[in-house]
Amino acid sequence: xxxxxxxxxxxxxxxxxxxxxxxxxxxxxxxxxxxxxxxxxxxxxxxxxxxxxxxxxxxxxxxxxxxxxxxxxxxxxxxxxxxxxxxxxxxxxxxxxxxxxxxxxxxxxxxxxxxxxxxxxxxxxxxxxxxxxxxxxxxxxxxxx
Numbered sequence: 046x047x048x049x050x051x052x053x054x055x056x057x058x059x060x061x062x063x064x065x066x067x068x069x070x071x072x073x074x075x076x077x078x079x080x081x082x083x084x085x086x087x088x089x090x091x092x093x094x095x096x097x098x099x100x101x102x103x104x105x106x107x108x109x110x111x112x113x114x115x116x117x118x119x120x121x122x123x124x125x126x127x128x129x130x131x132x133x134x135x136x137x138x139x140x141x142x143x144x145x146x147x148x149x150x151x152x153x154x155x156x157x158x159x160x161x162x163x164x165x166x167x168x169x170x171x172x173x174x175x176x177x178x179x180x181x182x183x184x185x186x187x188x189x190x
Contacts, residue, residue: 060085060088060089060169060171060172061088061089061091061092063169064089064107064137064169064177065107065135066089066092066093066107067092067093068092068093068094069093069094070093070106070107071093071097071101071103071104071105071106071107072089072093072096072097072105072106072107072108072109073096073097073098073099073101073105073107073108073109073126073129074086074096074097074098074099074108074109074111075098075099075108075109075110075111075122075125075126076110076111076112076113076116076122076139077098077111078111080113080147080174081111081139081175082139082171082172082173082174082175084172085171085172085175089109096109099125101129102129103129104129104130104131105129105130105131105134106131106134106135107134107135107136107137108126108129108130108134108135108136108137109137109139110122110123110126110136110137110138110139111139111175112138112139112140112149113140113141113146113147113149114141114147114148114149115147116147119149119153119154119157120157120160120161123136123138123157123158123161123163123180124161127161127162127163127182130182132182134182135179135180135181136163136179136180136181137171137177137178137179137180138154138158138177138178138180139171139175139176139177140154140175140176140178141174141175141176142170142174142175142176145174154178158178158180162182162183163180163181163182163183164180164181164182164183165178165179165180166179166180166181167179
């Protein structure tokens with residue numbers, strides 16, 4: 046059993062609260078692959094229902110972006126995440142923790158987020174191998190919708 050699965054009743058369940066995910070929210074997921082933290086996904090889908098993919102026509106309350114070094118241009122991915130995002134929505138950028146394959150330097154996250162019109166408000170441990178950066182629109186940054 047993984048450390049994350051062992052914490053499912055306590056620590057990971059509270060992640061749904063720390064992610065701000067509520068029942069009825071529409072949550073889009075980008076960058077899914079076989080290395081994502083399935084326990085975290087399960088906790089979030091238990092809270093809000095199925096995650097929608099990037100082809101959705103819905104306005105979404107939150108976007109989960111799984112991103113690893115080498116996945117392409119982070120700035121472009123964040124801009125794509127903003128398309129369906131509600132004005133008061135949040136982007137959770139999930140990246141491998143330091144020392145894990147695909148780790149992304151915090152400076153790259155900060156630079157890409159700022160260029161995309163986002164600001165980082167917090168960082169959390171999002172599982173055994175993943176960190177989550179909470180990104181929100183800077184005031185006045187979403188005039189392009």
